[in-house]
Amino acid sequence: MTQTQPTPAKVNARLGENNYGKAEVKLMKVNRGSERHEIRELAVRVAMTGDFGAAHTQGDNTDLVATDTVRNTIYGLAKEGFAASPEEFGKELLAHFVKTGPRVTGGFMEFTEYLWERVPVGGEGHNHSFVRQMPRRTGRVESQDGQSFQVTSGIEELYVLKTTESGWENYLLNERFTTLPETHERLMATFVTARWEYNTDEVDYDAVWGRVYKQIQETFTDHYSPSLQHTLFLMGQAVLTVCPEISRIWFRMPNKHHLVYNLERFGLENNLEIFHVDPEPYGLMEGWVERAE
Amino acid sequence: MTQTQPTPAKVNARLGENNYGKAEVKLMKVNRGSERHEIRELAVRVAMTGDFGAAHTQGDNTDLVATDTVRNTIYGLAKEGFAASPEEFGKELLAHFVKTGPRVTGGFMEFTEYLWERVPVGGEGHNHSFVRQMPRRTGRVESQDGQSFQVTSGIEELYVLKTTESGWENYLLNERFTTLPETHERLMATFVTARWEYNTDEVDYDAVWGRVYKQIQETFTDHYSPSLQHTLFLMGQAVLTVCPEISRIWFRMPNKHHLVYNLERFGLENNLEIFHVDPEPYGLMEGWVERAE
Amino acid sequence: MTQTQPTPAKVNARLGENNYGKAEVKLMKVNRGSERHEIRELAVRVAMTGDFGAAHTQGDNTDLVATDTVRNTIYGLAKEGFAASPEEFGKELLAHFVKTGPRVTGGFMEFTEYLWERVPVGGEGHNHSFVRQMPRRTGRVESQDGQSFQVTSGIEELYVLKTTESGWENYLLNERFTTLPETHERLMATFVTARWEYNTDEVDYDAVWGRVYKQIQETFTDHYSPSLQHTLFLMGQAVLTVCPEISRIWFRMPNKHHLVYNLERFGLENNLEIFHVDPEPYGLMEGWVERAE
Amino acid sequence: MTQTQPTPAKVNARLGENNYGKAEVKLMKVNRGSERHEIRELAVRVAMTGDFGAAHTQGDNTDLVATDTVRNTIYGLAKEGFAASPEEFGKELLAHFVKTGPRVTGGFMEFTEYLWERVPVGGEGHNHSFVRQMPRRTGRVESQDGQSFQVTSGIEELYVLKTTESGWENYLLNERFTTLPETHERLMATFVTARWEYNTDEVDYDAVWGRVYKQIQETFTDHYSPSLQHTLFLMGQAVLTVCPEISRIWFRMPNKHHLVYNLERFGLENNLEIFHVDPEPYGLMEGWVERAE
Structure with missing residues (x-):
């Protein structure tokens, strides 16, 4: 050629x-x-x-x-x-x-x-x-x-998991491609990425980071989660509560699926004990939580 | 506690x-x-x-x-x-x-x-x-x-390198933290990421991708490069020339530094033959090239 | 065809x-x-x-x-x-x-x-x-x-660093390709991979792992290190001391180089304060430490 | 302390x-x-x-x-x-x-x-x-x-895939944990890692590498594969045939599973057209192929 x-x-x-x-x-x-x-x-x-x-x-x-x-x-x-x-x-x-x-x-x-x-x-x-x-x-x-200066701070690779107190129900069920059954008991895990903005220049950035880091983990534990979206919102609200310097916070939270492995085929019960940790695909939630005035 | x-x-x-x-x-x-x-x-x-x-x-x-x-x-x-x-x-x-x-x-x-x-x-x-x-x-x-719909298409992991026909001169030299000597002969390498937008919905996306992919490589070869920034611009201009469907194109081009290894210490010449391929840090250039009307 | x-x-x-x-x-x-x-x-x-x-x-x-x-x-x-x-x-x-x-x-x-x-x-x-x-x-x-069964247990991704109490001296200096100056004060960091074997089948593997994990870190802190090789040996000896169940232990320890950045060019002292963390290349030491009978 | x-x-x-x-x-x-x-x-x-x-x-x-x-x-x-x-x-x-x-x-x-x-x-x-x-x-x-010197040469990251001409049948079926159905038509993909040894020091290593690289790909195409193990063996035999300098060759071949996605639930046929590319787990085959004298 x-x-x-x-x-x-x-x-x-x-x-x-x-x-x-x-x-x-x-x-x-x-x-x-x-x-x-x-x-x-x-x-x-x-x-x-x-x-x-x-x-x-x-x-x-x-x-x-x-x-x-x-x-x-x-x-x-x-x-x-x-x-x-x-x-x-x-x-x-x-x-x-x-x-x-x-x-x-x-x-x-x-x-x-x-x-x-x-x-x-x-x-x-x-x-x-x-x-x-x-x-x-x-x-x-x-x-x-x-x-x-406009400052944004964040956290990456905070991987948290709970073995109970989460579910996923009442979503759109009568739809051609929907096969997932509802559950009010599952294992929930996510790899939190967060970023937040400030409403002031007078910030002790190190101290705020520590408070956010602690609060995200604590909020993760303190409620029954009907969805990762709701937990995302509660985390954001809690961070805004303990950090008056923060104007708004964004989360990116993949839903790291832990699939109950089908053991019935082998005559075994699986009462949420044995999971396949599926690396992908994963549900992915992103959202800002802001002060409501 | x-x-x-x-x-x-x-x-x-x-x-x-x-x-x-x-x-x-x-x-x-x-x-x-x-x-x-x-x-x-x-x-x-x-x-x-x-x-x-x-x-x-x-x-x-x-x-x-x-x-x-x-x-x-x-x-x-x-x-x-x-x-x-x-x-x-x-x-x-x-x-x-x-x-x-x-x-x-x-x-x-x-x-x-x-x-x-x-x-x-x-x-x-x-x-x-x-x-x-x-x-x-x-x-x-x-x-x-x-x-x-707004469509953006792109390329990732296109790693190109040239062994001559590039340099870096006439930049700000009299500055406290500047120690790099000028050169008009060096090895230049970059890992091209590109994304482009369209000015029409009537696009053969597969065909356009092939043209962009080919053009980026060809433009990389066809000139003496005084800077990665100038090559970025020429690549963009060439893509706009061969792809009328594209309204503008963005590049992210790290300058993958190949450092001439100091062999004089061992009594050896190094006429741009022996390089240390430094993984990081790297210069990083980002920019849009757009139609000028 | x-x-x-x-x-x-x-x-x-x-x-x-x-x-x-x-x-x-x-x-x-x-x-x-x-x-x-x-x-x-x-x-x-x-x-x-x-x-x-x-x-x-x-x-x-x-x-x-x-x-x-x-x-x-x-x-x-x-x-x-x-x-x-x-x-x-x-x-x-x-x-x-x-x-x-x-x-x-x-x-x-x-x-x-x-x-x-x-x-x-x-x-x-x-x-x-x-x-x-x-x-x-x-x-x-x-x-x-x-x-x-033959059992080997191990640790990966244990990244430790000390800011003082290590050096590298008295090595082969009069050699064509040797340019590194001696030092008795440097920053030392390594990413410990360890694997060990047992001399018995009666092992509480969880307990042993915890002891090894703790001991490697403690030995890292407890001596002036004249070389990563010597630290490797001392770690091995200490593990064998606290874990009678272990017959021998192998370490793979990269020397993650932290290079004192040359600030003199800018009229600044650098008293082991400012380092470039060089990802590669790295010194790499591997060795078994065994019971001497 | x-x-x-x-x-x-x-x-x-x-x-x-x-x-x-x-x-x-x-x-x-x-x-x-x-x-x-x-x-x-x-x-x-x-x-x-x-x-x-x-x-x-x-x-x-x-x-x-x-x-x-x-x-x-x-x-x-x-x-x-x-x-x-x-x-x-x-x-x-x-x-x-x-x-x-x-x-x-x-x-x-x-x-x-x-x-x-x-x-x-x-x-x-x-x-x-x-x-x-x-x-x-x-x-x-x-x-x-x-x-x-003992020399071993190799290939990494050679990712090949065929859309037909492979199956997996006649294996152990009546076993408690076996649920996989037999098939004589599937998609097969593997990420070939190979290493080989020589029976002589007089080797044109560059030329041999090129021949092995070509032969592995060609053998992958030239037969119905009843198992990745058999393909591994045929690849080895073909390499030994075209490279008299090679004494034996080792392969590590993961079976990158492409799962036929269940579309029947949505009233759709899936005649081996739509696959989920499952990253893990994967079948993993390793073996040496040697000259039989």
Whole structure:
């Protein structure tokens, strides 16, 4: 085959919304201020927005901040700053790039924090040895001007399960493709992803995260669940109750199905004891819970 | 520790934007109409939107479509429908759920298509044996009413690399955190993710996908690249040129860094021959390329 | 199709060592004997060995146990058995298949156990709500006759890190490709995989696992580490000390490098505070620690 | 810290089989000898064996090769060597470490090769632009003395599927846990992992790999398969036939189940058209095919 067709004339095109930066910058900061060391580990993404038209359309890189510089800056500012939460560090980074990059007007910083606990020795946490934990903490800081910031915080990989006190009934039954029987007793499991926004800039992000993390688990336990949707709502309401700083919260909750395995074929009862943990497909619920004024 | 604090009164909360459905439904359809079988494999997500307030706030499931029913429906409609592209199948699914679900007013369907080629035997593709290929095809169909649809199509995991004809120069150099030297000769590699929108409903989605897939690769080869951003723009412009049906296209292109390994320490030259393929961090560029009128 | 080359005559071939069975059978068992439910979740693989020659060479499936039957059996026997540890369940499974499969003479069962803790509410673990934990427990039971068993137990994904009390010195320095400077102060991190064997059949496998899990963490903290190899040995020795049932233990310990980021270029000190967590490559140490008689 | 229990005296322990080195060293080598560039990309692991007792038991690192040096060496020798196959490069590496490391007596090198094809432009492969392919090539070279070598080569992630010409019948049916019905028409899919050994040191490893890769696919198509086990055997026999250099070959072949979705419940026929692609559990077959003399 040879390229026989003439190449068409190029259409006029323009650059739309765009950003660039560095992703998956893996940072660990150790605080050695006392014998009791502290550590924080983040995967950071910084994306800059601004006037990058010439670079895209003309190949003119004038005044562009290299992504390698973004990396250096994340490590450099972590030394001088990052004294409080990852969210505050995000604000420091965005303010810096707007100030430093001639063409940068805003951007966003996203992080995943990997959580560590002290190794337990003799009933206490060790001074300088740590062991990795689930779940993960996440966050996103965005700015249009490097001076004001929109912050979202979150949780990932919080996998919870209850062996009773949940069901699924009274849904649409007389429908061609509906075969699932109703139940008021089942095993319910979900892998909670949550993200929330704030109604103030005066936030102790670390403290709020701890409260949300605790509340989601407690609400999961405290009611009979007629649906994952209702549990989602109750979790959201409870978080809004204990965290006045939070304006609204979003959940993504897959319904990790645990199927009662059919043992009757073998002459065995299965009174919700033996389950096949089905990896997929899964029901998936997403929703915001907001303050009602 | 005992729970000494009184539980605060629950705040008033309301449900915000939300959806639910089934995700990761793995469907294979075989067309046995002739000896030369055809196969298509999709991972499908269907999410419904509508009036689901009572389910969330009251735990009232009346008239809700079960996610198990969503699964059954995907397989059932695949038998009767899914005669053309996955995008058209998405329209069929959304139209169905709006018609069938008393509370459903719209939703979206997302898919990943896994691509297969015929096993080559004696220079030809086999009638009924297939071998899995990279990359993957993606798409999303959304509807507010089950009658009109917004379609986005895409590509994932298209990993391309060039060993010459790229550089990175003339960027912001006199800056505290900038240490990267300029170069007009380097190895450039990226893992292209693309998504595009259409300006018409009369689209042969399969044909367009093939043209985009081919064009992205060709444009990658046909110029000296002063930056991944410029290549992103040229790819977009070329796709708009060969696909009049496409209104705009978005790319997410990580810069998979291949670092020239320092061999001088061992008395060896490294004339861009020996690279460390660094998995992370990576530069990350995102942008839309649109028609300029 | 034009297969022009003549196909060569097939050589004589014979079947060598082989096995078959079912893998990734995801089982959850709930014990509802009291209000305080208990759960165990396993991914199970059962592989059978025996006289399977005819199936392979002739396509004669006579007397073969279907892998679907293996799956059914795992769930079925979990109901009647699996009263103690996963290792004991493995023995039950292998004994069953040797008895049931006319051609089965032995086999192995491998498992990964996903660990759950009770959700903490008011300072106590909840009766029926659980939250997933790292790390994972593993094991393998093998038998040649369905009556005697070789058991190996293990740990995966135990990620530990210390911020001081480790170094790397006095190694081979005058060598062409050696550029790493010595250090007696660094950050050390590893992702411990361990497997151990027993010198007796009378084992409380659950109890031993708990002791090993605790001891590995404690030994990690209790010494200055001149190398990951030495720490590996000390961990092994300590486990053998607290677990007389264990005959020997194997570790696979990657050295997850935390590189001191070069901040001097920016006029900043970096006193082991700011690290790049490098995902790869990593040093990798493997070794057995055994009783010396 | 209140460690109240007395620590037991440490048992005598000794070091058993062990090795150490560097893993996941990501190497790309570009051959720029002509305008038509060539590339090879490997992930390399080198593990050294030898007299490492003092390091483990005493913390004495004298004469140890640092794993950082192993990394440097892989890149350094790739420049001077690695002119032929990855297997030959493995021999070069092991010979080097036995010569250089005062305590090294042997070891092994493992690699995964990521495969690239030239980007097709105008019907031909481009000179310096490449696109990543499935599957992956693997290999392992082992040596006890740095002079003679045992080589194993392999394939990973070769995913093949046939829509007809396979079945599963005549197996053990009258058994308590057996519920699967027989079939002589089904969809069969497997993700082939293969590894093979050689009966000579005079091997063109690149050429052999290509022949095996082609033959496995062709044999998959050329017969009615009464079981994956029989197909495994026929693949092995065919490879031994076309590759006299190979002494024996091992396969690991999961049976990726494609379940006929039950559409009768909805009044629809399903004549092997609509399948649920079940990710797990899967049947798993492993076996060696050897020359029968």
